[in-house]
Amino acid sequence: AQSVAQPEDQVNVAEGNPLTVKCTYSVSGNPYLFWYVQYPNRGLQFLLKYITGDNLVKGSYGFEAEFNKSQTSFHLKKPSALVSDSALYFCAVRAYSGTYKYIFGTGTRLKVLA
């Protein structure tokens, strides 16, 4: 079955420190992977995606993600966290399951502490 896992419900990091939000996936075929961010009372906003090519993908607001095929992971990273990065982060994969669906993870709440 096609799936996405975000193993951490919450990640706490101090402002200025590097952050990592983890995502692993299970799909047949080549994965198309996405990260979205959701701020309180807002819709999801696109951050970045991996389609093909370079395993390190750069996105909005200084975020990047590394695609690792052998570990089936697509972790979101940022070298220096800001308090304003505090939000809910979703990993998603577009995979075929009868039709091409977007499958979202359960979300990871990031708290950046001043």
Next chain:
Amino acid sequence: DAGVIQSPRHEVTEMGQEVTLRCKPISGHNSLFWYRQTMMRGLELLIYFNNNVPIDDSGMPEDRFSAKMPNASFSTLKIQPSEPRDSAVYFCASSLGGGRGDTQYFGPGTRLTVL
């Protein structure tokens, strides 16, 4: 572009009433998605359309839910009759629809409370 537009932003209704949520996708986008978000179940895909045709409605919870897309610029999600367990935030999203790598763009959501 104004992005995906949803209305109303908030809806409070009583059990048994009909509720209609509306969505205007980004102009030129061919795919439209309806999602429901709750604390218990996270983000669930309810239905998605491509070129105004429903492609996958396997996520629609039951017959009380129905969705239509009469044209490329408008979609509705209707709940009749509504129940308290339908309380959630409902998101509409659209994408170009041209390939697997399409990015979805989400609206601000409609927060539905059924009393």
